[in-house]
Amino acid sequence: MPPPNTPEEGALATASSEPSSPEPAPVPLTAPNSPSAIGFAEFKYIFITKLDYQAIEYVGEVDDTLLCPVCRTPFISPITTPCGHTFCRECIDRALETQSTCPIDRQRIRKTRDYHLCPLIIKEQLDRLMVKCPNKGCNHQCPREHLEGHYKRRCDFTLVQCTGPDCVKPITRRVARKRLGGCMHDEVDCRHCGDKVCSMELDSHYDNDCMGRVAVCSDCRQVMPNPSMTRHKHEDCPKVDAPCKWHSAGCRVFKRRELVKKHEAEGCSFEVISRMLQQQAEDRKRLDEMARHVARCEERHARREARRAARAQAHATAHGTNNNNDHRSIEATHSAAHSAEPSSDGDGDVGGSTEDYVLAQFERLESELEILRQQSRDMDARQSHIILQHAAHFSDQIAEIGSKVGVVNMHLSWLMSLQRQSRSSTAAAAIAGAAASVASGSSSGARPGSSDGSGWRYSGDDRRYSEGGRPESLHRL
Amino acid sequence: MSAGFAAKRLGKELQKISTSLPPGIELVTAENFEEWLLDIKVLDSNPLYENETYRLKFRFGSTYPIEPPEVVFIQLPDRPIPIHPHVYSNGIICLDLLGQQGWSPVQNVESICMSLQSMLTGNSKNERPPGDEDFVRANRQRPKDIQFYYHDNDV
Numbered sequence: 001m002p003p004p005n006t007p008e009e010g011a012l013a014t015a016s017s018e019p020s021s022p023e024p025a026p027v028p029l030t031a032p033n034s035p036s037a038i039g040f041a042e043f044k045y046i047f048i049t050k051l052d053y054q055a056i057e058y059v060g061e062v063d064d065t066l067l068c069p070v071c072r073t074p075f076i077s078p079i080t081t082p083c084g085h086t087f088c089r090e091c092i093d094r095a096l097e098t099q100s101t102c103p104i105d106r107q108r109i110r111k112t113r114d115y116h117l118c119p120l121i122i123k124e125q126l127d128r129l130m131v132k133c134p135n136k137g138c139n140h141q142c143p144r145e146h147l148e149g150h151y152k153r154r155c156d157f158t159l160v161q162c163t164g165p166d167c168v169k170p171i172t173r174r175v176a177r178k179r180l181g182g183c184m185h186d187e188v189d190c191r192h193c194g195d196k197v198c199s200m201e202l203d204s205h206y207d208n209d210c211m212g213r214v215a216v217c218s219d220c221r222q223v224m225p226n227p228s229m230t231r232h233k234h235e236d237c238p239k240v241d242a243p244c245k246w247h248s249a250g251c252r253v254f255k256r257r258e259l260v261k262k263h264e265a266e267g268c269s270f271e272v273i274s275r276m277l278q279q280q281a282e283d284r285k286r287l288d289e290m291a292r293h294v295a296r297c298e299e300r301h302a303r304r305e306a307r308r309a310a311r312a313q314a315h316a317t318a319h320g321t322n323n324n325n326d327h328r329s330i331e332a333t334h335s336a337a338h339s340a341e342p343s344s345d346g347d348g349d350v351g352g353s354t355e356d357y358v359l360a361q362f363e364r365l366e367s368e369l370e371i372l373r374q375q376s377r378d379m380d381a382r383q384s385h386i387i388l389q390h391a392a393h394f395s396d397q398i399a400e401i402g403s404k405v406g407v408v409n410m411h412l413s414w415l416m417s418l419q420r421q422s423r424s425s426t427a428a429a430a431i432a433g434a435a436a437s438v439a440s441g442s443s444s445g446a447r448p449g450s451s452d453g454s455g456w457r458y459s460g461d462d463r464r465y466s467e468g469g470r471p472e473s474l475h476r477l
Numbered sequence: 478m479s480a481g482f483a484a485k486r487l488g489k490e491l492q493k494i495s496t497s498l499p500p501g502i503e504l505v506t507a508e509n510f511e512e513w514l515l516d517i518k519v520l521d522s523n524p525l526y527e528n529e530t531y532r533l534k535f536r537f538g539s540t541y542p543i544e545p546p547e548v549v550f551i552q553l554p555d556r557p558i559p560i561h562p563h564v565y566s567n568g569i570i571c572l573d574l575l576g577q578q579g580w581s582p583v584q585n586v587e588s589i590c591m592s593l594q595s596m597l598t599g600n601s602k603n604e605r606p607p608g609d610e611d612f613v614r615a616n617r618q619r620p621k622d623i624q625f626y627y628h629d630n631d632v
C-alpha cells in the first residue's frame with residue numbers, strides 16, 4: 001500500500017466516491033461484490049469512509065513551513081513547481097483550474113507536466129508528524145505514514161458496511177468482525193435478561209447493563225452480575241493486587257488485597273507518617289490562610305494610611321487659601337485634633353475602615369464646630385463693645401444738650417421775670433408799646449398794635465408759630 | 478471538487494483568527510462558513526480615517542480559496558464607508574487583489590484585511606471613484622460580477 005505522500009494515492013479507492021468528510025456517509029446502491037471492495041479474505045468489508053487527510057488532527061504544533069499555502073494543512077501528497085513552491089497535489093490542481101499561474105509568484109505552470117517530486121526531506125518530515133486516528137472512539141496515535149495502515153487494517157472503529165445482506169448502514173469493524181453474515185441493526189432478545197437489544201449493541205449491553213448474565217471472577221471465583229465485575233476487581237476482589245492504604249506516605253506494599261488488608265490491620269509503619277503528613281498539610285493550609293489574612297490586614301492598613309495622608313493634605317490646602325484672622329487658632333485646633341486621632345484608633349486597629357473613617361470625620365466636624373462656637377463668642381463680645389461705645393457717645397451728647405437747654409432756660413426765665421417786673425412797676429406809654437408787642441407774641445391774645453409796625457408784619461406768621469410754641473416748652477423745662 | 482474544501486480552510490483560518498489578529502483588525506461574527514464580519518481601523522494618523530472603524534463583510538463561495546471572497550464595506554450608524562478613490566459610496570471595493578485576476582489562493586481573510594488597511598493608510602485623496610453617483614444608482618450587480626478597470630494599481 002503506497003504511503004500517503006505519493007501523489008497517486010487515489011488508487012486506494014473505496015466504495016465511496018465522495019469520501020472526503022470524516023462523518024460516515026452511507027453509500028447507497030453499492031453492491032457488496034463491487035470491484036472496489038477490498039478483496040482479501042481477511043477484509044471482507046466494504047469501507048464506507050476514506051481516510052481524509054485534511055481532517056485529521058495533528059499532535060502538537062506543526063511547523064509553518066510544512067503547511068500548504070492553499071489549504072493551510074500539512075502537505076498531502078505534495079508536489080513542487082518549477083518555481084520551487086510546494087503545494088498539495090489536490091490544491092495546486094484546483095488552483096490551476098482557474099489560473100494557470102503559481103499562486104505565490106504568478107509564474108506560469110502547466111498542470112501535471114510541470115509537477116516535480118517534492119524534496120525527500122519534506123516528505124520525511126511529513127511522514128514523521130504524529131497524528132490522531134480520526135475514528136470516533138479510537139485513541140490511536142502514530143506517525144502519519146502509518147495512519148493509513150492502521151485505518152485500513154487494524155482500527156476497530158473504522159466504519160464498514162453492515163454485513164446484513166440488504167443493509168447498507170455503517171457499523172464499526174469491531175462489530176462487524178464478531179457477527180459475519182447478519183444485519184447488526186435488528187433487535188434481538190438478550191439471552192440472559194430478555195431485554196430487547198440492537199444486536200450491534202449486544203457487547204456493550206453485556207458489559208454495562210445486563211443484570212441477567214453472571215460472571216465468575218477469574219481471581220477469587222466469586223459469582224456476580226457481569227456489569228459489577230469491573231468494580232469488584234478495582235475495589236473488592238481479595239485476590240487482586242492492590243496498594244497499601246498508606247501508599248501515598250511511601251508504603252511500598254503492593255500485593256493481593258487480602259494480604260494488604262492484613263498488613264493494614266497489623267499496623268502499617270507508614271500510617272504515622274501519613275497522619276503526620278496529613279497534619280502538616282492541614283497546618284500548611286491554616287498557615288496559608290493566616291498569611292492571606294495578614295496580607296489583607298496590611299493592605300487595609302496601607303489604604304487607611306493613604307486616606308489619612310490625603311485628608312491631611314486636603315486640610316493643608318484649605319488653610320492655605322484661608323486668610324482669616326482666626327487662621328492660626330483654627331490651625332492649632334486642627335493639629336490638636338489630628339494629633340489626637342492616631343492615638344484614638346491606634347489600639348482599635350482591628351475595627352473596620354468605614355467606622356474609622358466616619359469616626360475621623362466626626363472628630364473633624366466636632367473640632368470645627370468648637371472653632372465656630374469660639375468665633376461666634378468673640379464676635380458677640382466685639383459687637384456689644386461697639387454698641388457700648390456708640391451709646392456712650394450719644395449719652396455725652398444728650399448731657400451736653402441738656403446743659404445747653406438749662407442755660408437757655410435760665411436766660412429765658414431771667415428775661416421773663418425782667419419783663420414781668422417792668423410791666424408791673426412802670427406803665428409808661430413809650431415803653432408800653434414795646435412791651436405790648438412782646439406780650440401779644442407770648443400770650444397769643446389780640447394784637448392791637450401789630451398793624452403799626454410794618455416790619456413786624458412782614459415775618460409775622462413765622463414768628464407767631466415759633467413764639468407760640470415756645471412758652472409751653474419753656475414752662476416744662 | 479468537494480464542497481468541504483472551503484469549510485476546512487475557513488475552519489483553519491478561524492482557529493487562527495480567533496486566537497490572534499494583527500492590530501486594528503477585529504473579528505465581529507463568524508457563525509458559519511459563508512459570511513463573516515470584521516472591523517478594521519487605520520492605525521497611523523491619517524486625518525481621513527482617524528478614530529473611525531469600518532465594517533467589512535466577507536462572503537465565501539464553495540470555491541474559496543481558489544476564487545476570491547466577496548468583500549464589501551457595510552454602513553452602520555457607527556461604521557461609515559471610508560472615503561477613498563477605490564471605494565464606492567455603497568461599500569463596493571475596487572481592489573485588484575479581490576478580482577479574479579489579482580487573487581491568489583494563498584491569500585486569506587487576514588491578508589485581505591491588512592491589504593485594505595494599507596490601501597486606506599496610503600491614501601490622501603478625499604474623494605470617491607469617478608462616476609460614483611451613477612455607479613451607485615445603477616448598480617444592481619453583485620460586486621463579483623463587476624469588471625473593474627484597475628486604472629491605477631499603485632493605490
Ligand SMILES: [Zn+2]
Binds near residue numbers: 084085104
Ligand atoms: Zn511559485
Ligand SMILES: [Zn+2]
Binds near residue numbers: 068071076088
Ligand atoms: Zn494543500
Ligand SMILES: [Zn+2]
Binds near residue numbers: 133134140
Ligand atoms: Zn484508530
Ligand SMILES: [Zn+2]
Binds near residue numbers: 184
Ligand atoms: Zn444492518
Ligand SMILES: [Zn+2]
Binds near residue numbers: 209211212213
Ligand atoms: Zn441482558
Ligand SMILES: [Zn+2]
Binds near residue numbers: 217238
Ligand atoms: Zn474477585
Ligand SMILES: [Zn+2]
Binds near residue numbers: 247252253
Ligand atoms: Zn503499608
